[in-house]
Structures are given as structure tokens and as C-alpha cells.
């Protein structure tokens with residue numbers, strides 16, 4: 001019996017860059033007494049993020065969910081929008097919250113991303129758009145989804161919450177579809193405490209979203225658009241600037257950990273570590289273990305064993321959005337057309353990684369998995 005870790009090891013433990021640099025920026029912010037409302041830190045952060053991704057506009061927001069909601073509204077989506085069920089619940093909520101029906105399409109069991117054929121089958125006269133998710137930082141089938149959108153006159157946008165720093169077909173994720181949405185939540189690869197952004201190459205769309213995130217204000221005393229409060233505050237932008245300088249360190253740590261998992265878990269029957277495409281840029285943030293039926297332990301047994309040892313591995317995204325109460329009540333039979341979603345959701349374990357974990361700990365975590373599998 002191996003010993004439990006003295007301190008809980010979480011999935012999504014925050015990666016935090018240079019503290020001194022952050023405190024310096026925060027000190028300057030206090031001196032200026034400019035805490036929010038399009039301050040200098042926000043402007044600098046948006047420019048650097050846009051340059052990093054090679055897009056024309058980064059519109060930073062208070063979190064990824066509000067960024068999704070604003071992008072959805074700015075694109076004029078209505079009626080039904082096709083999304084995967086195998087995603088974080090916010091992808092579906094951002095639609096439902098605005099009176100739009102998320103229609104769940106099945107995924108490709110190998111990539112865990114939307115299956116274009118399944119998307120095609122879910123189109124109805126009420127469909128107004130498609131939201132692809134670059135799950136685990138691996139690009140969704142962008143060209144096939146764009147072809148479907150063009151053919152049917154649908155809007156295409158992406159939930160890129162997992163995919164900051166990743167490329168697809170050699171192009172940085174961020175510039176696909178009409179807009180892409182990022183999350184900078186504390187648990188993500190890159191964080192601004194909480195935060196998010198919509199990135200786009202569309203000037204007009206960016207302008208609309210800048211209005212929407214600030215109550216529609218166009219200067220003092222003049223509201224020209226419906227809006228909400230989606231602003232990112234200065235202290236979050238400061239964290240973003242500091243963490244942009246830390247990105248390569250995080251990628252390096254994640255890659256080192258992923259390789260350590262690969263070596264330590266090799267040869268356990270029925271376990272597969274989802275590979276990364278080395279021809280792309282990857283953030284290596286999601287260590288995805290798939291437990292097949294011929295494994296000597298079930299997925300849930302392995303997770304329970306890890307939890308007993310203080311390793312909080314997670315069963316993302318189980319049981320799938322369509323089985324969560326709000327959507328189960330609305331669409332009780334959605335699962336009938338989502339066989340791959342059901343299978344994949346039942347076999348995935350997300351393992352911890354990040355800058356606070358080292359390969360030695362990865363080895364010990366892997367040994368727990370190994371002993372759970374006999």
C-alpha cells in the first residue's frame with residue numbers, strides 16, 4: 001500500500017507567475033487609483049494577448065462564461081445552436097441562459113471533439129449556429145464545421161477555453177470561426193484569477209462586444225447598445241500580463257509531467273493516455289487517461305483509489321451536459337443520439353499536472369493507478 005500525499009493534489013491547481021512583478025504592477029495600479037474601466041493594464045493585456053494569438057482583437061472580460069454569452073449575443077444567435085454535450089456545462093448554460101436551446105451533437109470517440117457528421121444530423125430550420133469546443137486543447141475539426149456552417153448559412157464560433165497556446169493545422173487557435181472564447185479561470189492553463197476574452201479578426205464584432213461588456217456606453221451620458229457588465233478589472237489584467245511571461249514555463253512543466261505519466265503508465269493493460277500531436281503547438285494542460293473495459297479496474301475504482309491517496313483526479317465531463325438536470329428535463333431523450341459521448345464520459349480520468357507538480361510526484365501518482373489496476 002503506498003502512502004497518501006500529505007497535501008491534496010488537485011486538477012487545475014493555479015499556475016502563478018512572478019509574484020514580485022505582479023505586486024509591482026498592483027502597486028502602480030493603487031498609485032493611479034484606476035481599478036477598472038478600460039485602464040492601462042487592461043489595454044496592455046489585450047494588446048499582448050492579441051499579438052500572442054495573432055488576431056486583430058482581444059476583448060477581455062470578467063470570466064469565460066460572460067465572454068461566451070456576449071459572443072453568442074453579438075453574433076445574433078437564436079433558436080437552436082449545436083454544441084457538444086461533452087464539454088464544461090458553461091458552453092450549454094451560456095445559450096440556455098439567453099433563451100437559446102443548446103442542441104447536443106455527438107463526438108468522435110478518438111478525438112473527443114464534435115463529429116461533423118453528427119452536427120449535420122442535428123440541423124433544423126431553427127438552427128442559427130454551431131459552437132465548436134477545442135476539447136483538451138486539441139483543435140475541433142475547423143474546416144469541416146466551417147463547410148457545414150457555410151452550406152447552411154449558420155454562424156460558427158468556438159469555445160477555446162482549453163486551447164490557449166495551442167495550434168490547429170499550424171495556425172494558432174483564436175482566429176477560427178467568427179470568434180473564439182477563452183477562459184482565464186484560476187484552474188486553467190493560464191489565469192487572471194478569474195477572467196476570459198473573446199478574440200476575433202472581425203472589427204465590427206469586436207466593437208459591438210466592447211460596447212456590450214460596458215453597458216453599451218459610448219462615452220459619458222450616451223448609451224447606444226444594450227449591454228451588461230462584463231469588464232475585466234485592472235488587477236486581473238496585471239495577473240494576465242505577469243502570467244503571459246510565464247506561459248513557456250507552464251508549457252515546459254506540463255510537457256515534462258505528461259511525458260512522465262506516459263513512461264510510468266506504459267504497459268498497464270486497458271489504460272490509454274491520450275496523445276498530443278507533436279506537429280502542433282500544445283499547452284499539455286490536459287492529461288487524459290482512458291480506461292477501457294479490459295482494464296482490471298473500472299474508471300470509478302481508479303478514481304476512488306486516487307482520492308483515497310489525496311489525489312483529486314477528476315471525471316470530466318461526466319455525465320455529459322445532456323444528463324445534468326436543466327438539460328435532462330428539457331431533452332430527456334438527448335442521450336439516444338449521443339452514444340460516443342456516453343462511452344467517452346464513462347471512461348475518462350483527468351490527471352493533475354502543472355508547475356506545482358514534479359515528475360517524481362507523477363511517478364508516485366502513476367504507481368497508485370498501477371496498483372489499482374492490479
Ligand SMILES: *Cc1c(COP(=O)(O)O)cnc(C)c1O
Nearest residue numbers: 063064065088090161183184185
Ligand atoms: C472553464 C470553461 C468555461 C467557463 O469559463 P469560466 O472562465 O470559468 O467562466 C467554458 N467552457 C469550457 C470548455 C471551460 O473549460
